Amino acid sequence: MNFSLSLALKYLKPKRSVASAITCVSIIGVMLGVAAVIVVRTVMTGFGEIWQEKILEFKPHATLQSTRPGGLITDEDAIASRFEQIPGVESVSPEIHSIALLKSHGRVAAPFLLGVDGERFSKAYPIGSPLAGSFDLDSDDDAIILGVDLAHSLGLGVGDEVKVFSPMISDDQFFLPVKWRVIGIFSSGQRDYDSHFAVARIDRVQDIMGIEDGVYEINVRTSAPASPEKFAQAISALHHAAPRLRLRTWQEDNSEIFTALAVEQNMTTLLLALITVVAVFCVMNTLLVLGVQKTPEIGLSKSLGFSNTKIMGVFVIHGMIQCAAGCALGIGAAMLILANLQNLVDMLGAMGVPVFPKEVYGLDAIPHRLVPSAIILPVAIAFASAFAASLAPALVAAAKNPVEALRK
Numbered sequence: 001m002n003f004s005l006s007l008a009l010k011y012l013k014p015k016r017s018v019a020s021a022i023t024c025v026s027i028i029g030v031m032l033g034v035a036a037v038i039v040v041r042t043v044m045t046g047f048g049e050i051w052q053e054k055i056l057e058f059k060p061h062a063t064l065q066s067t068r069p070g071g072l073i074t075d076e077d078a079i080a081s082r083f084e085q086i087p088g089v090e091s092v093s094p095e096i097h098s099i100a101l102l103k104s105h106g107r108v109a110a111p112f113l114l115g116v117d118g119e120r121f122s123k124a125y126p127i128g129s130p131l132a133g134s135f136d137l138d139s140d141d142d143a144i145i146l147g148v149d150l151a152h153s154l155g156l157g158v159g160d161e162v163k164v165f166s167p168m169i170s171d172d173q174f175f176l177p178v179k180w181r182v183i184g185i186f187s188s189g190q191r192d193y194d195s196h197f198a199v200a201r202i203d204r205v206q207d208i209m210g211i212e213d214g215v216y217e218i219n220v221r222t223s224a225p226a227s228p229e230k231f232a233q234a235i236s237a238l239h240h241a242a243p244r245l246r247l248r249t250w251q252e253d254n255s256e257i258f259t260a261l262a263v264e265q266n267m268t269t270l271l272l273a274l275i276t277v278v279a280v281f282c283v284m285n286t287l288l289v290l291g292v293q294k295t296p297e298i299g300l301s302k303s304l305g306f307s308n309t310k311i312m313g314v315f316v317i318h319g320m321i322q323c324a325a326g327c328a329l330g331i332g333a334a335m336l337i338l339a340n341l342q343n344l345v346d347m348l349g350a351m352g353v354p355v356f357p358k359e360v361y362g363l364d365a366i367p368h369r370l371v372p373s374a375i376i377l378p379v380a381i382a383f384a385s386a387f388a389a390s391l392a393p394a395l396v397a398a399a400k401n402p403v404e405a406l407r408k
Contacts, residue, residue, distance in 0.1 A: 022286040023322060029279025030326025030382055031333060036272045037378035038334035038370075043341075044265035045374060046367030048258065052226065054190045055254050058125060058197075060093070060219030061231070062238055063253070064245040072214030073245070079218055082241045088223050088234040093117065093124035094215040096205050101165035102198065103177075105155045111147075111198045113164075115205025115215075124219060125199075133158035133184035137201045144180040148187040149195035156182050166208040175208060218245075225250060273381050279326070280385040283319045287393030291315065312394035319390030320383065327379045334375075338368055 066073055073079065076094035083092040093116055100113040116124060118137035130145075137143050144164070146156060156162055160182050166175035180200065188194055202215070220238060224230035231249075239247055251258075337344070345366050348354075 022282060022289060026279060026282035026286050026322050027326045027329065029282050030276060030323055030386075031329040033272070033276030033279050034327050034330025034378045034382055035333040035337065036275055037269055037381075038331065038374050039337050039341075039368075040268050040272055041265065041374040041377065042334075042338060042368045042370045043366065044261065044268065045371055046369040048261050048265075049369055050367040051254075051257060051261065054188060054193070055250060055257075056225050057127060058188050058190070058193050059250060059253070060124070061222045061225040061250050062220040062235060063248045064218045064220070064238065064242055065216065065248070067244065067246050072211070072216065073218060074214040076215045076218055079242050079245075083218070083220055083238060086234065086237045086241060088230060088237075089220055090223050091120065091123035091221045093120045093219045093221075094202070095124075095217055095219055096202055096209065096211065096215050097217075098167050098205070098209055100167055100198070100208070102150075102154060103163045103165065104160065107154050109150060109154055111150055111196050113205060114197065114199045115202040115209075116199060117202055121199065124221060127186050127188050130184040131187045133182070135184050135186070137183070137199070140181055140183055141201070142178070142180045142204065143183040143201065145184040145186060145199040146182055147194035147197050148185050149191060150198060151182065151185045153195065158182055158185065164208065166210075168208070168210050175210065178204075178208060180204070218242075269377065273378065276378065276382045277385050280323070280382065280389045283322050283386055284389040284393060286322065287315050287319055287390060288396070290318065291393050291397045308398035311398045312391075315394035315397055316387065316390045319386050319393075323382050323386035327382050330378070330382075331375060338370065341368055342366060 064073075064079075065071075073094070080092040080094055083089055096115040098113055099110055102109045102111060116137070121137060122135055131148050133145075135145060137145070144162065146154075146162075151157065154162065161179045162182060163177050164180055165177045168175050186194075206212070220234075222231060222234045224234075235247065235249060342365055
């Protein structure tokens with residue numbers, strides 16, 4: 001066995017000494033740092049993916065509007081027919097939308113009201129089965145579908161009537177409120193949508209908006225919105241099919257969200273990595289104490305002809321072994337935490353410590369997804385820090401004079 005490795009393993013044997021105690025503290029510190037970074041990066045990755053999934057589930061992948069601000073698209077049916085022939089396009093939905101005022105049981109809400117074609121709704125918004133009722137907007141001329149949180153805030157259920165006030169105000173026209181019947185309630189699993197969206201037939205929304213013909217936008221869903229190459233091909237085809245319309249993609253509409261998530265992930269990782277760096281200083285302390293304790297042995301080794309490089313190797317290997325042990329334990333601890341993450345969150349919530357409230361994050365459960373980079377990055381930081389921290393004690397040990405070391 002290599003001299004440096006053999007001596008490093010010998011020094012690692014547990015003994016009732018200060019060096020052994022500091023070694024244990026160092027390993028635990030590295031373990032906590034690595035585990036914290038892995039868990040945080042895994043959760044942040046899960047956040048990014050769940051946001052993307054929810055956005056792609058409820059929002060259109062591409063939106064086409066008139067180039068005139070507030071302008072209407074009047075030939076929407078012909079454009080929709082052309083779009084539906086494009087490979088990779090799953091659904092096309094001409095829509096009109098506005099903020100509307102809903103009132104029921106003395107409660108008032110101002111959700112985002114979507115006007116869509118009854119037959120196109122399920123394809124344009126594949127949010128699963130209704131939580132209650134149905135999504136058949138053609139079953140009733142005055143049908144409306146509400147998000148679960150919106151319905152709860154208004155005290156409404158399937159079959160109840162809600163009064164809808166038009167947002168249009170003008171000097172020569174007055175829009176009376178209408179009564180629509182709730183036929184369905186949806187749950188997207190995201191509070192922003194569940195509490196701020198209502199859906200009705202496009203012709204009924206046109207009526208309360210005072211629009212005789214036309215739509216505000218044409219929304220398109222594609223088969224591969226997360227595939228850069230396939231999505232780019234679909235977008236290019238849409239642009240060529242309707243060059244006079246302004247086109248926006250889901251990445252453009254939600255760029256701020258994903259940028260904020262990326263910045264938060266990087267900053268959180270950097271701050272938590274400091275835990276690992278601090279723990280690595282304990283590795284340095286261990287090696288400094290070890291260098292003092294083993295001064296006679298170092299002097300004897302040098303007098304027997306072992307080079308300074310081999311002496312340095314003992315301390316560097318000693319430090320790297322500590323780091324490896326801490327990383328292995330940290331990865332194991334992170335796996336254990338992630339396997340029971342939701343249970344831990346629920347337990348803390350039951351104890352009065354809300355960790356992941358839906359009203360803040362807008363999600364039913366804490367998301368997480370483990371990717372290789374979530375493990376590689378903290379382990380790389382730990383090893384780089386441990387190597388740097390091991391060099392100083394190794395240089396100090398190698399610089400010892402063998403004669404003076406033997407006298408001690």
